[in-house]
Structure formats: C-alpha cells, structure tokens
Amino acid sequence: METLLQIALIIHIIAGMSALVCGLIALLLRKGSSRHKLNGNIFFYSMIGVAITALFISAFKSNDFLFYIGLFSLFMTLSGKRAIQNKTSSPDKIDILILILGFGTGIWMLAELNIVLRVFGALSLLLALGDVNVYYKVYRKLAIPANTWLIRHIRHMVGSYISTATAFLVVNIQFDPAWIMWLIPTAFGTPVIIYWVRKITPQPKKQLS
Numbered sequence: 001m002e003t004l005l006q007i008a009l010i011i012h013i014i015a016g017m018s019a020l021v022c023g024l025i026a027l028l029l030r031k032g033s034s035r036h037k038l039n040g041n042i043f044f045y046s047m048i049g050v051a052i053t054a055l056f057i058s059a060f061k062s063n064d065f066l067f068y069i070g071l072f073s074l075f076m077t078l079s080g081k082r083a084i085q086n087k088t089s090s091p092d093k094i095d096i097l098i099l100i101l102g103f104g105t106g107i108w109m110l111a112e113l114n115i116v117l118r119v120f121g122a123l124s125l126l127l128a129l130g131d132v133n134v135y136y137k138v139y140r141k142l143a144i145p146a147n148t149w150l151i152r153h154i155r156h157m158v159g160s161y162i163s164t165a166t167a168f169l170v171v172n173i174q175f176d177p178a179w180i181m182w183l184i185p186t187a188f189g190t191p192v193i194i195y196w197v198r199k200i201t202p203q204p205k206k207q208l209s
Helices: 002-028 034-061 064-085 093-110 115-139 148-172 179-200
Strands: none
Touching: 002 034, 002 148, 034 064, 034 148, 064 093, 064 115, 064 148, 093 115, 115 148, 115 179, 148 179
C-alpha cells in the first residue's frame, strides 16, 4: 500500500504541475485556437489525474480537507468539459450526475466549520445552481444566449484552475494565517471569471431614439 501511495503522490505532483502550466497557457491564448484546445485538453486530463489521486491520498491519510478539494476539482473539471461537449445545454444522465456531484460537494463543504471549505462550497453551489437555471430554461424552451455553453465552460474551468493553484500555494508557501493562502487564488480567479463572462456575453442592442 505504501508503494501505491508513493506512485499516487508522484502522479499527483506531475499532473498538478502540468495543470498549472497548461491551464495558464490556455487561459492566455485566443479562445478556440488550436493551441488553446491542445493546452485545454492537457489541462483537463491533468486535472482528472489531480482529482483522482487527491481522493486516493486523502483516503489513505484520512485527510478530509484533501478529499473535499478533490471532489471540488472533479466537479469543476467534468462540468467545464461537458459544457463544451454539449453545446445545446440540454442535460443528459452524465450532466445530471455531475450536477449532483456539485450540489453534494457544496453542501458537504458548507456543513464544515471551516472558512476555506465554506468559500469553496459556496462557489460549488453557485455554479451548480447556475447550471440548474440553464437546464430549466432549455427544458422550458426559454431563450438563452447562443454561447451559454462557452460561458459555463469558462466559469467551471477557471474554477478548476483556482482549486489546483490553491493546493500549490498551500503546499509550497508557509504563511500565517494559513487561510490567506487558501483564498488568494479565489480572490484573483473570480475577477478573471467575471471579466471573461462579461466579455463574451451578448449585450442587448441599444434602441435608437
């Protein structure tokens, strides 16, 4: 079992570094370009590796904190990928399962008496509720922006990047109080999400007077 743990740690570190580098590159490149897609795919599979190994390591070491962050990362990464795979935003069974994961993780985190977990839990619930709103409108055949899938993709993928950047800072930088390191990526990442969402959200046309 010790050998499996060491292998998981090595994969976790390599995948985490890959996600940090490729995620940042994908964020900076022109959206939709071939290089953006390449780095985005590498980021996706790296984050899946990060999340799965985090869950394994947390179970081995009885680390609840790492367990929650692993679930949070998994929800963000899977939902971000599904947004770009299912551009109609009409949910199927996979989308519903991912949504349940997001709600379960968010509620679980909010139940903990920890400010950091509650921040991540609130973010998970907000994004899950946003997806429910989109699914409801699609189900009722209400109008949604044509690029809703892209808005959801950016929200969730940047959220996924926030989770791995947070883990990197906490592990490698000692700071007192420690919770500040946990929240710095969220403080910087949230404005990035807001910026890109506003940039790509269709604006209503002004009527001529």
